[in-house]
Amino acid sequence: MELVAIQMNAGPDWPANRARLEKLLQQLPPSRPLLVQLPENAAVFGGRDAARQWAEPLGAGPVQELFSRWARELGIWLVVGSMPTRIEGSDKLHSTCLVYDDRGERAAHYHKVHLFDVEVADGHGRYQESATYAPGDALCVIDSPFGRLGLSICYDLRFPELYRALRERGAEILMVPAAFTRVTGQAHWLPLLQARAIENQCYVLAAAQYGDHGGGRQTWGHSLILDPWGELQACLPKGEGLIIAPLEAERLARIRSQMPVAQHARLTAVWRDKA
Structure with a gap:
């Protein structure tokens, strides 16, 4: 079994992004099974107008139909890092991660919980996702042939x-599709991902956007795959392309057995007892 992260430079136009993705998916190795992750904003990466133009109701629309078809025809598990989905009765959208199995069936979805409302010392300056998106309110962990995926x-x-x-x-595998800014990515991307891998003893699959996206927005790239010990298995610092790393279930089990931190964790239990 292998993990694949695809790095791209998406823009505000879905047809152009679709063409990019088609070329990148042609580079997949022939081996199966494959767990393939696309970055955040894989369908459309732009402002509010672009998001609204290409947003679809969850489970319906030509963009989602194409992702489903790609998963089925390529025989892969495909994790669409995010795309905008409509919320019935609201002028806000969800930023939604979609998971398709190798039959093209939607196995799960996850609406982004934490929205990026911050100020960054770059050409874009102020980011306010909450102007366009509403936060999700549910976690998602699903079974797959590769193990349990946490979205x-x-x-x-x-x-x-x-x-x-x-x-x-x-x-067992943490999915972290992203579009980290160049400034924040250079400072924090790798240490944050390594911390999540180490403290939770999980594989981490992190497909990212890279490059200039207009309006002063630059993303960091550095798509990577980490093992449950926090060791870097593959990384693509720049450009568009993909990285591949093997999934070793035995290594995951051995690390968790030799250092059973989940069983040793007491603070959460103490808080629950005192609640």
Whole structure:
């Protein structure tokens, strides 16, 4: 079994992004099974207008139909890092991660919980996802042939309690599709991902956006795959492309057996007892 992270430079136009993705998916290795992750904003990466133009109701629309078809025709598990989905009765959208199995069936979805409302010392300056998106309110861990997948998106990475909750629900592979800014990525991307891998003893699959996206927005790239010991298995610092690393279930089990931190954790239990 192998893990694949695809790095791209998406823009505000879905047809152009679709063409990029088609070329990148042609580079997949012939071996199966494959767990393939696309970055955050894989379908459309732009402002509010672009998101609204290409947003679809969850479970319906040509963009989601194409992701489903790719998964089925390529025989892969495909994790679409995020795309905008509509919320019935609201002018806000969800930033939604979609998981398709190798039959093209949607196996799960996750609405981004933590929204990126921050100021960054770059050409874009102020980011306010909450102007366009509403936060999700549910975690998602799903079974797959590769193990239990715990879903998250980008800014979620800064909230370790989310990943501890995923681990408590049985997560073995943490999915972290992202579009980290160049400034924040250079400072924090690798150490945050390594911390999540080490403290939860999980594989981490982190596909990222890279490059200039207009409006002063630059993303860091450095898509990577970490093992449950926090060791770097593969990384793509720049450009578009993909990285591949093997999934070793025996290594995961051995690390958790030799250092059973999940069984040793007492603070959560103490808080629960005193609640």
